[in-house]
Structure formats: C-alpha cells, structure tokens
Amino acid sequence: MPLGVVMKRAPGITRWVPWSWTATAVLPGAAPADWRELRREGETIEYHAATVPLELHGAETEAYVHGLTAKEPSVFIVLRKVPGPRPLRVVLATASPYEAQDYTDSGEEIVERVPMTPGLKAWVWEFVDEFHHEEAFVKRKRDKKRVDLKEDGVGDPRIGALTDVYASPTLKRRRLQ
Template identity: 30%
Template structure:
C-alpha cells in the first residue's frame, strides 16, 4: 500500500495554523514560537502572511496542515473531545530558513502529540479545538466508535505445592558444587 493510499474509513481535513512569534531577552535564542489558533479551513493568504503585530510579538498565518482521522484511533479522539478542553496539537520544527521555524503538522490525537513530543526535535503545543472541528471529530467517533475492549487481567493463582517441589540449584545442576561448610 502506497503512502498516499488510506483505509476507506479515513477522513482528512485541511486547517489553517496561526503562530505567534515573541521576542526573547535571551543571548542564545531571539524568538519563541507558539500556535495561537487553528482555523477550520484554509484562507487564501499565502503562508507566512503577517496578520497582527504588537510590542515584542507578531502573528503569522503559517500555512495549512492536514488533520487525518483513522478508525483505529477513535478511542483517543473520544478521549480528546470528552476532555475539559478539546485540543488540536500543532507540530513545529526549527528551520535554517526564514522565518526560522516550519509548520510540520497538526493532529487531534493525543497519542500522536505525545510521539512528536518524544522526538525532542519538534515543538509541540496545543490550541483549543474550533467548534467546526469538534463537530467533525465528534461525528467521526459516533460513526466509528472505539472497538478496543478492555479486559481486567487476573493474576494466576499461586500453587503452594509448586514451591515445595523446587530443587536447589546445586542439586539440579551437576556443574555446581554444594557449598562447603567452613
């Protein structure tokens, strides 16, 4: 299966990502970057269009990111949308090209956000999920409910007779010698 072929239950949607750059008083780093909003569609503006500016900060439309929903991840989507603050995670990477950061992607899957955070190369932050995206994800989870069944593991019962049948290491292994009394 090629990388552009997806299972039939997969759905995708493009979102626009707005980032904020803040000036830092730091000898090693000039700016910090963080997502401030995800738009439920993609505007006509080209990536890195300046949207707003204030003292020490500038907001940019960073570009489009694709949110992809997979049936086997519906349990994590449900966890996200049922949380106190449903979120869209945005993934950024430092870049050697202007403006010094690149939009790497976005997701509504907390597990995917965790995986990106573990790489150490990505900047991972979340923004509140827009109502239109929340409605889309909620409908997807309704149509593709989580299928994982949770089973409570049961411990094996201890066999008290098994302990009595154990042999000592030196008795069962001819290469070992019985310790000598000193």
C-alpha cells in the same frame, strides 16, 4: 480536512532569545499558505504559517474521545526547528493527544496545544460517533498450570556439569599424534 496553523512571533523576554514563537490558532478549511502575515501589533506579528491536513483514523477514536472530553479540547501542532528567518516548520496537526505524546518523547519536535474551534470540535465528534466502538475491559487471568516444576530447556547439552552453566560450550577435539 485542511487546517491552517497561525503562529505568533513576539519579542523575547530575555536578551538571549530575541523572539518567542508560539502556535496560537487553527483555521479549519484554510487555503494553502506560506508564512502569510495576518496581523501586526507593534513588534508582535501573527502569520498563517502553513496549511496541513488534519487526518482522522478509525483506530484512534479512543484518543479522540479522550481529547474531546478534556477540560479544553485541543488540536496539537507538531513543529520542527529549521535554520532561517522562520525558525519553525509545521510538521503536522493532530486531534489525538496520544499521537502528540509520541512526538514529545523524542525531544526533537515541539508540540503546541491549540484550542479547537467549535466547528472543528463538532467535526471530530461526528467522526467519533460514526466509528468509535467501546471495548469492554477484560482482565487477563493466570493459568493454574505450574511451570516451575520442570527445568525444561535449561542449559546446553554440550556443558557437562551444572556448575559450568555460564561457561561457553566448546567442541572436544581429539589430538592427533
């Protein structure tokens, strides 16, 4: 589904940061856009920054359920800093909080959380209802086999004594006289 991303530019709080940029809303089914101005109130401006595809995958349904059952179901917008008058580029939008977490790990991208619209929430729930299969948790059990009784594969046959375990193996050469 094409998803428009609304970015808001507001005056910064300190003199070192002239502008504060935040993702504030999403527009499901939006047409392509490139920083089209939507609304202006004084120095605060809202832009339709970009339209990116919101893709849902059958393997990610557990993450979608986790996101939809949160206190406030959200879409996560991944942004990247770029030079120029518009300091952020919209990389992607995702409904998976797990994928959003992966993008925050690198520290190179900025991830903004935007509340889902009711229609978008219904669309994601419909996808989850169709493709989600609850998997029962199965605890792994240990073998009863004792693996500590035999030192199998310890050491190198070229090392003579057990005390020389950390020595590097060398080939014995006969001296020619």
